[in-house]
Amino acid sequence: MEPVFAAIALVLSPSTLLVVSAAGLFGLFVGAMPGLTATLATALLVPVTFFMDPVPALAAIVTTTAMAIFAGDLPGALLRIPGTPASAAYVEDAYRLTRKGQAERALGAGLVFSVIGGLVGSVILASTAPILAEFALRFSSFEYFWLALFGLSCAAFIATGSPLKGLVSLLLGLFIATIGIDITTGYPRFAFGVVELMGGVSFIPAMIGMFAVSEVLRWAIRRKRAMTPVQQHIGRIFRGQMANLRRYRTGLLRGSLLGTLIGVLPGAGADIAAWVTYALARRFSKEPEKFGTGHVEGIVQAGAANNASLGGAWIPALVFGIPGDSITAIVIGVLYMKGMNPGPTVMLDRPELLYAVFFTFFVANLFLLPLGWLAIKFYRRLLEVPRDLLMPFILLLCMVGAFAINNTVFGVGIMLVLGLLAFLMEESGFPIAPAILGIVLGPMIEQNFITSMIKADGDLLAFFERPIAAVLGVVTILVWGYAALRIFRPQPAAGGPKSEIGEGE
């Protein structure tokens, strides 16, 4: 019990609470700006976390992402432009409510049920991660190999609109991951004698480049005029939410649980959680014909699901070091930086830090209620921020972050090159999330494969000899089978997620 109290004291210290408040406002701002995503907000936070203790640093990330995912609903409801991809699933319903002069109903539901979804995700994270960590202590390189491969397969094949383009993106990420000194044999690859390249492409500059720089480039090419919302006055947002809660409680629970589960799956994040939940909500609804016409039911469930997925994504990140979405891919980098190496031993090494993370999730979701209310009230002011000032400032933050990670200009170079690459990829319809997962998981797959082969004296069947490894192996092969079916027998496009998904927004 002692580490739990230590954790509560760490989180409730005035400096941590101050960080949580500031990060909350930052997250709301970024999420509410169309085009700026929760992942981008996290990437921009990284350089700031250098100067913080572990708990405030992680609290800042948790709070920012929770706020940004909710704030994505704001431009969705008022401008019909989702602030982050996670709000895209129900943007039609929210906007039509606004057109009917009921923006407060859409935004109120978004806020209240984001908080509830977030809290459900937090409970599941706090209750399952420690148990799973104990279980994961029994994982050897065989299990990790399958787990990482399963994550990559999900990201590339299931979570993307086109499995083939997903695969290309994934292979590009895996290639980037091979640069540097190979950890198993100590042989430098693609380093061309450059000492900096021997260290490999460090992934925080890569991530900042791929998410933030690419967005700045996109803005520079297609500049848009400032937008004004259709409805000028927003009424009392909390009215009628109790009735919604009573009416949709089973759906709400289903959405929150499903959202968490999708968050746990590597590669699938808040946006997929919202799409899948929205589709299920319509299927189970008593009045499915109302969906898409300004109906609040889908907003309730999918709005809860995207916030719930955030907590879910931290489970594999903390327990296995495998990111559940692109946000936690960055979080893993920050964890290493703070000496809190993710993996099953995190419970043994620094239990108070782990409990502090759990507790922060609750605090952040509770803070969401008042801060979210403020954001709704002042939304029109937010839209007045000139983009001509905002975007160069973001680029500046990116530079500082990429430089600060190793104090080298080389990091800035990596950021710019990969930012350009990501921009070109997205412009051509290639999703970038599989590439990111390739960079993060590539070394893990390679190393666990080689060490397993060494242990098994080269016997490939050893990958199926340990029971857990065998189960994971079979599941992974099933995913491949499914992907092969989809590639070779293309089916008529179903409604729902298109290209942007898998990004954990």
Next chain:
Amino acid sequence: MLRRTLLASIGLAVVASFGIAAGAGAYPERPITIIVPWGAGGGTDATGRILASLMEKRLGVPVNVVNRTGGSGVVGHAAIANAKPDGYTIGVITVETGMMHWAGLTDIDYRSYTPLALYNEDPAGVQVRVDSPWNSIEEMLADIRANPPGTFKASGTGQGGIWHLALAGMLDAAGLESDRVTWVPSQGAAPGLQDLVAGGVDIVTSSVPEAKALIDAGKVKSLAVMAEARNPVFPEVPTLKEQGVDWTLGAWRGIAGPEGLPREVIDTLVPVLREIHESKEFRDFMAQRGFGVVWKGPQDFEAFMAERDAALGKVMKKLGLAKG
């Protein structure tokens, strides 16, 4: 007003540059950077940071720690060796100084540095799962001897890393082939130990402090330390020598600058480092983390590195890890 300030600062600058030219004990007059070749949060980083904060107090200028990681330590070690030898960039060099050049990764060796002080050495240990049938080194070695080569696997660091050499040297000293136990490379001691607990490998030859959390959790037991004497934090763990195997090996950390540091810099930094080394803050920190404390000044440190360099080269050649 502005003009006067400007004149005054020009005047100051002139005086200051005279000061440097005259070399009248001006060092240090601006911030010093300490390069750490390993990641933030690790043991090398932690010791580098505590030294930096204590140096800052005594030298009166900011002392910043910069982590230059990657490439099995090559990136950071190269950055220290290639820095301008003016005393404003120094670094923490580690045992890998005596290994990287044998492996053919770089030309840098101990002669590329101006040694200042050796401050830490942690001996290797021999860790096994808590339910392992082996309760002593004799039992373990007898089992290894009785089974065909490659039956048992060990881990703890990358291929040819310091803990790999610890295992190979131990086997060699016990009269066995140095590769009779297969080495399974890992990203470091922590993942290696986790694989030990999971049943993936049989032995981990990391330092004992690295295994402390898992020993405390009752998952791992330590059979020996490869040192001259037992570790006071783990008094129940015997040395290899006590168990009849004459082999010691440790990972060390020291402060050094690039080759050719001016005399003045050496004469300023070494007494300060010596003073820090004896301070209560430093000793308390090292004891709390379980890090071993040693001291060698510039000449002794250089001799120590030369001796270790030759010894490591011998083992690496035997294992086929050295090039040429």
